[in-house]
Amino acid sequence: MTKYIFKRLIGMIPTMLIIITLSFFIVRIAPGGPFDGERALPEVVKRNIEAKYHMDEPLWQQYGRYLFDVIRGDLGPSYKYKDHDVNYLIFNSIPNSIILGCIAMAIALIFGVSFGIIAAVKQNSVLDYIPMGIAALGLSVPLFVVGPLLQYIFAMKLGWFPTSGWFSEGLGWKTIILPSIALSFAYYADIARLTRSSMLETLRSDYIRTAKAKGMRNSVIIFKHAMKGAMLPIVSYLGPAFAGIITGSIVVEQVFRVPGLGKFFVQSSFNRDYTLIVGVVIVYSAILIVMNFVVDVVYAQLDPRITYK
Template sequence: MTRYIIRRIFQLVPVIIGISIVTFLMMTLVPGDPVVLMLGQHISPQTVENVRHGLGLDQPMLTRYLQYMWNALHGDFGRSYIQHQAVSQMLLDKIPVTFRLTVVAMAIAVTFGVLIGILSAVKQYSFWDTLATFFAMTGVSVPTFWLGMMLQLLFGVILHILPVSGTGGEGFHLQNYLLPGFALGYASMAMYVRLTRSSMLEVIRQDYVRTARAKGLSSRVVIFKHAMKNALIPVATQAGMDFAGLMGGAILTETIFSLPGIGSMLYMAISRRDYPVVQGVTLFLALVFVVINLLVDISYAVLDPRIRYD
């Protein structure tokens, strides 16, 4: 196991480097001059050149990339062209909001998705199975922005039950994350319903499950103690990838619900050509994605003792 983990860690290095190169090239070759966006259209060419020189944008592309990666290895992702703050500090300020939103979205998606999927598999071809299938189809069809606005209208404007925007101040206020968490995790929830259903249907037909039933164990014990553990292996795989994906895909949700997280920061940085912020956020999300995938691979051995990495 230790050898496998070390090998996988070394495999992460070229992935991170590749992502950094692609991001750097995209932000460098995209039309638009960040200096002009900062200073405006009516600034003298000499001033533009001076600012470009001060930011190092007049250096060769390879030199800028190597300098950026060297600084990034030391935790320095540069300074925002627009806000004139260290990108690393901006990330530290925004990460808690996005992390809380992602955790709430994942908790809603996995909990309800797995339970509904198990119910659908156990009650195959019943009314509950049909209802779960309909739920899964709508989940992958409904746009996140539309669902978010409908949730705001229903629970915030009409029923006045939950807040529709903001984080509620310092600290973690669950009520402020329920609506955006549901909107963000709804599509994943529908996917977990289908994934859990198909996996559970396969597992409950295995010999060891039939043996457990033959021993006289109750259906609840057979499903939740014997079958569910193995049925959750593909769910765990998808959940690992989803967590990082939701962190990077929360742009619309954070914008709709006015949450000051990484998603909204990335959106503003892209629109303003704030290269250091875009690159810093992208590298951070890439690192989160590959680390979570590593943890998911390790969790296989916990969920299924038959899996070994020797």
């Protein structure tokens, strides 16, 4: 296992190198630039700005300089946010995205696994149809509809929560609830459906029949025996889902005015802010790769039949 972990850690290096390389060249090949605007800059001014940021050098030389800076942990200056560099912008906003993502994932896991188990145990009953009906809504209704709907009902009509804002701005902990619920909705749907189908399959397996024949209580069979096997697909799903719930929070962050990384990702795309775009892609990719690695390790711990050589 230790050898496998070491190989996977080493394997992350070329993966990240490919991501950095592709991101660097794709944003520069695309038409437009960070200093293009409605009114063209004088040619002398534009040349001076490009010289300041080394953009007058050949592309391969710019890539080598940027790669060396990234290895040192420097994601470069922002071409639009002149007061701060990319490191400052990303690492002061990503904690908010991670907090939002972790709370949303916790909500999705708690309710998704709970209702998925209930739906499997009470198959073809009201306790099966209602959670799966809500899951179907979660899969079909997009976030830009769920967010404003929650704002309209719980903020504007009932007045229970603020319409937007974030607790770090001094607006209170209630600002976390609506965006977390909105973001968790689609992931609840996936987890509930996965849990139900996996639990149904596990409950029909031979070792569960043997446990029932021995006279074990249903609660012991479900939580001690069936649940461990049924959780394997959920664990596999959690790796990309956790990365996705952070990267996919862009819409929710915009709707609820959460000062997360999504704001900079959207604005940097419109502004053609090369270094900020690539910096955000690097951070998102690193989260995805690390979470997939963690899932593989946890998967082996849950299922002793799985070995990594």
